[in-house]
Amino acid sequence: MSGPRQDSTVALFDAAALHRLVDVLVDKGYRVVGPTLRDNAIVLAELESAAELPRGWGVDVGPGHYRVRRRDDDAAFGHSAGPQSWKQFLHPPRRRLWSATRDGGVTSEPVDEARPYAFLGVRGCDLAAIATLGGVLDDSRYPDNSFAARRRRTFVVAVNCTEPGGLCFCASMGTGPSVGPGYDLALTERAGGGAPTYVVEVGTDRGAEVLAAVPHRAADDSEIGCAQADVEAAAGKMGRQMPDTDLRNLLIRSRESPQWEEVSSRCLTCGNCTMVCPTCFCTSTEDITDLAGEHAERWQHWASCFEFDFTYVHGGGSVRRSGSSRYRHWLTHKLGTWHDQFGMSGCVGCGRCIAWCPTGIDITEEMTTMARQADDD
Numbered sequence: 001m002s003g004p005r006q007d008s009t010v011a012l013f014d015a016a017a018l019h020r021l022v023d024v025l026v027d028k029g030y031r032v033v034g035p036t037l038r039d040n041a042i043v044l045a046e047l048e049s050a051a052e053l054p055r056g057w058g059v060d061v062g063p064g065h066y067r068v069r070r071r072d073d074d075a076a077f078g079h080s081a082g083p084q085s086w087k088q089f090l091h092p093p094r095r096r097l098w099s100a101t102r103d104g105g106v107t108s109e110p111v112d113e114a115r116p117y118a119f120l121g122v123r124g125c126d127l128a129a130i131a132t133l134g135g136v137l138d139d140s141r142y143p144d145n146s147f148a149a150r151r152r153r154t155f156v157v158a159v160n161c162t163e164p165g166g167l168c169f170c171a172s173m174g175t176g177p178s179v180g181p182g183y184d185l186a187l188t189e190r191a192g193g194g195a196p197t198y199v200v201e202v203g204t205d206r207g208a209e210v211l212a213a214v215p216h217r218a219a220d221d222s223e224i225g226c227a228q229a230d231v232e233a234a235a236g237k238m239g240r241q242m243p244d245t246d247l248r249n250l251l252i253r254s255r256e257s258p259q260w261e262e263v264s265s266r267c268l269t270c271g272n273c274t275m276v277c278p279t280c281f282c283t284s285t286e287d288i289t290d291l292a293g294e295h296a297e298r299w300q301h302w303a304s305c306f307e308f309d310f311t312y313v314h315g316g317g318s319v320r321r322s323g324s325s326r327y328r329h330w331l332t333h334k335l336g337t338w339h340d341q342f343g344m345s346g347c348v349g350c351g352r353c354i355a356w357c358p359t360g361i362d363i364t365e366e367m368t369t370m371a372r373q374a375d376d377d
Helices: 015-027 124-137 145-153 205-212 221-237 247-253 259-264 272-276 323-342 363-376
Strands: 010-014 031-038 041-046 057-062 065-070 094-101 106-108 117-122 155-159 185-190 197-202 283-289 295-302
Touching: 010 015, 015 031, 015 117, 015 197, 015 205, 041 065, 117 124, 124 145, 124 155, 124 323, 155 205, 185 205, 185 221, 197 205, 197 221, 247 323, 247 363, 259 323, 259 363, 323 363
Parallel strands: 031 117, 117 155, 155 185
Antiparallel strands: 010 197, 031 041, 057 065, 094 106, 094 295, 185 197, 283 295
16 A cells, blocks of 8 residues: 555544544543653653654664654654564563462463553554564464454554655565555654644544544545655655565575674674564563562563573573574574565564664665675675
């Protein structure tokens, strides 16, 4: 989809109606989560009103670089991906699985949250990431019931991207800048020449129900066409792109590439890329007890394939001991063997791994270098 479709019911509302949209979602019992400015970054947090959106703020990003900046308009969604993704709300970084006492009492953590989430401002790349996580943790033989319950109850207000950042490459991954399926409402913000307006597309019946409670009117063909043109233009303004080749086969052919050692000379194996990635899903568990041994708990927490002990085998140590082998595993799984496991790529082109790498390693540059080396062989 390239922005709002001409053949669907499309509405238009203004900035005041965006405030009303948040109020309606709160009144319906949702915990509204969206972007807000905090600690010199645009982060995702629970919102009490649309006044907390980062109006007039954008970001400048580069390898190992992220800075907020003032815009010359009042756009609420005029920024690219920040350090967080929506994964943290659907697949929490740390979660207690059960607790037990010596007298035999065992309590499992409830699957459902007390209040469901409403995500406000989900970009095409991140909407694709939610679907990718769903393929791993929900639509699988052994689903994660906690993730599945959160995902089913979440209301999604997506936003078509009209101004990609310097590290975005969603267009070359087929995940943006327009949003794909999976939203309840999809907005296209038009901020030029005054107060922002929003072209709104309905994706579900519950999306239509919420929109009915928000002041709006039908968008005309000109308004729909302009919004669609803005989104299509964004596809040509990406800051990065993946090489136009079969990435899975390229990685198979590049298993012994000298590039792995070269990149490992810069990689700190810190795991930042896996922590900010919206699709990395690996976890580990730990059991803890109190000093008296009267109470025990089991916790699940995010894990990274860059950790030295991630491949620890009892009696044999870690399988992947070098930084080059760990980086090769991460990148090969993300862009290659993910296809074999789940029938899709594990990368959505958000660029977070580039921005938040302390040494500025660029996944698109590494793949381009390997593609060039493969062509020379």
